Amino acid sequence: METDSLVLHLEGFEGPLDLLLELARTQKVDLAKISILALVEQFLAVIEGARRVRLELAADWLVMAAWLTWLKSRLLVPQLGEPEEAEVAVETLAARLVELQAMRQAAAWLGRRPQLGWDAFTRGEPEDFTETDRSKLRVEMAGLLGAYLAARRRGGARQQYRPRPMVYFSVQNALERLGRLLGSLPDWSSLEQYLPKGLEDGVPRRAAIAATLIAGLEMAKDGRLNLRQEERFGPILLGPRSMECETRDE
């Protein structure tokens, strides 16, 4: 029964120093004047009692017990080692107990202070008069120029690898388009009427005319349509195959 309560007692402490301080306080004297030897003996007695019921005592308790055992031996038989060694150890232990005691008092002093949220309350619903104005822009010339260069580099780099892939109307496109439109337009319509809508002037348009002409020639070779040109540089006309006219190209 006694050992059980001893264990529980030990677990109530925040480590060995806590227990030492409690033991020191029970001596009811000035911490500087307490008998360290008596303190050590009390501590070791408690640890011994605890170990009897529970061997797996936490390491820091055992380290403290070992150190105190050493200290006790030096105090009892000073000639075992340097006498100053034990004196320094006693002073260190006393100083640590004093410091812990002081911090205990500080915690208690803080605990006695009126605390926010318990003894005093601040405004529950503060008002914020800060307005954020995000309407303005932060831009600089350097940024604009940097952006321009970046855009040109990227655009230029792209052009190197894929030179206008979709711009030109290919022969393949023209074959498909002619095949689809043939018959839907009046006989002998001009080649230009078979061009797709929305072509840009210049190279794209000329490319489309060339592609459609090549496609027309290809289809005429297969006998699927006839081509006709009345005069040099005149309009090229396309007609269905049934017409008697012979293909004439320039």
Added chain:
Amino acid sequence: MSETLTEAMRLAEAVIFAAAQPVTPRVLASLMPPDADADEVMAALVALYAPRGVNLVQVAGGWQFRTAPDVAPALRKVVELPRRLPRVAMESLAIIAYHQPVTRGEIEEIRGAALSQNTLDLLLENGLVTPKGRKESPGRPTLWGTTPAFLAQFGLKDLRDMPRREELLIDPAGPVISAPAAAEDEAAP
């Protein structure tokens, strides 16, 4: 003023001050001494705070302290947090500045990437670009140019204050120089 009234006023002002929400008459009543007249207490408090920098007001079914309306403007602090333009917008703006008047398709071609409506809207909202007529080509696409606000934003007197393109694009290693001459001609300002 009776002692009961004074004490009831102190309690009421403290709880209204500390509460995170408007304090309902029910909560107030539960705190006050049984012999206190809640209406009298609140009327006295309202009168007490009326000339002060903080007033006691009734809102949303409860009581609350609010900063006096005439003091509030003095407390107002405006923090300017200017926005930066996203990179895409900045690039598009630079292209419009250098190549204006320019169509959306041309911007896309120069950047080598699509130009989203959002980006164009952002530039329009900030008054940096404006339509400058339509190009006489299939589809008659809108031509874009910069505005006086653009000049003001970048601290320019006029567009000629911008570094010339030739000064910028001198990087011999860069692919910009090797861009097709046709495209360069077409887009020249």
Added chain:
Amino acid sequence: MSETLTEAMRLAEAVIFAAAQPVTPRVLASLMPPDADADEVMAALVALYAPRGVNLVQVAGGWQFRTAPDVAPALRKVVELPRRLPRVAMESLAIIAYHQPVTRGEIEEIRGAALSQNTLDLLLENGLVTPKGRKESPGRPTLWGTTPAFLAQFGLKDLRDMPRREELLIDPAGPVISAPAAAEDEAAP
């Protein structure tokens, strides 16, 4: 009372009422009319609010309105209360306050027990402590110190409001502890 003083008082009380944190003298000075005497204004406000349920106090390097101590018991019934700090946390907090900047290892040595993550988390969550750089020693452990919120929590004007260590050693309940002279030098804050 002059009109300037009255207006300065209204402004000061409004801004202190509105703020979530103690208002520093610098902020107050920036808001007041140029011919107002800040000390006079604050003294007048302190006197004005002294008998009220809400008092004006100096805390954590600034001014703050707080409910009067005697109304707290009544308010606790209706205002949401925070969790009280457990003893371990209070002790660790006291050690940090007196020994700052201090490493976790040093806190553990003084307490003679490990400092659990829970305890440190609790102090951090409540904004009472904050890292204050690292100690230039092996492992470069984080140094801890207290925050302005710590001062506000315990109603302290600054850290010097805390008792000196010698005063702490007079324990009304326990034995009279006078530290050995050598130890005193070593552990003095």
